[in-house]
Amino acid sequence: MGAARDQDTHLCHRCGVTSSTVRGRGRIDLMARFCEACWNVFANEMAMADGATAPPRPDPCPDDVSWIEPPTCPRCGAFVRIYPTTYDRWVSLATVEMPAKDVPEPFRWRLMRLPDLSRTPTDIVAVRVRGIDPLPGEPVVPAHRMMCVPEWGEP
Template sequence: MGAIRDYDQFACHRCGESGHTVRERGRFGLMARYCERCWNTFANEMAEADGATAAPRPAPDPDDVTWIEPPVCPECGALVRVYPTNYDRWVSLAMVELPAKDVPEAFRWRLTRLPDRFPIPNDIVAVRVRGIDPLPSEPVVPAHRMMCVPE
């Protein structure tokens, strides 16, 4: 799996197929090599588990010079920050950082700058905090759904 095949093509880590849609996926280094179909399945599963189901922000018109306001949650009316994740899905985050001790594990996110080698306009992505627990006083950005209280 992932070995170079004929014509310098890689194999998908999930289904083993090779072709023009197989490429490195993810925003930090190499998450894995997936075909388009397997990547969408994998990324959608991660997004569902993480609650990263927000719609992407529309691209601003380059000729429009008006101030861009943050979006508003349709359920509670609070302002939210919408960021892309490291697996190309979008998440709504709270406007404030809180100490990790005040945010349940499932809702902890960090905002991280992308390395300069990625030529995309969004240079900040949201990364779920997992694996190593942060210190209790370390700041994390909670997912908005943790703080959302419908009107």
């Protein structure tokens, strides 16, 4: 029985093709088994729907000891927090939490610590609040695009 289940480990759940690039994708509970091409299509569709279109943070050099400033929004100049999503794309979030009643549904995010053996948080991902609505006073992190106020005269 185990041998029969092992045969589909290289089968993409989206296109059905067997390939060496097929593997479990996603950061939490491995969302599905996709080949590289199908994963990029799926993750990009999710990112566009959620507004997770921020560029990834640069990897700091381990030998660089200079101060790292938080990134700023190019449109409004406010500080933003950039986090990876569960589907390996990046989202710009506001620097404050707000009650769920003050944040429209498409802009609600939560920060979640990835499960690890260590007690110290090693990686945090942004998870879009879906399915069950949070209580009105429950804190959520709004997407920065909800709070972005460009200077007057800009489109």
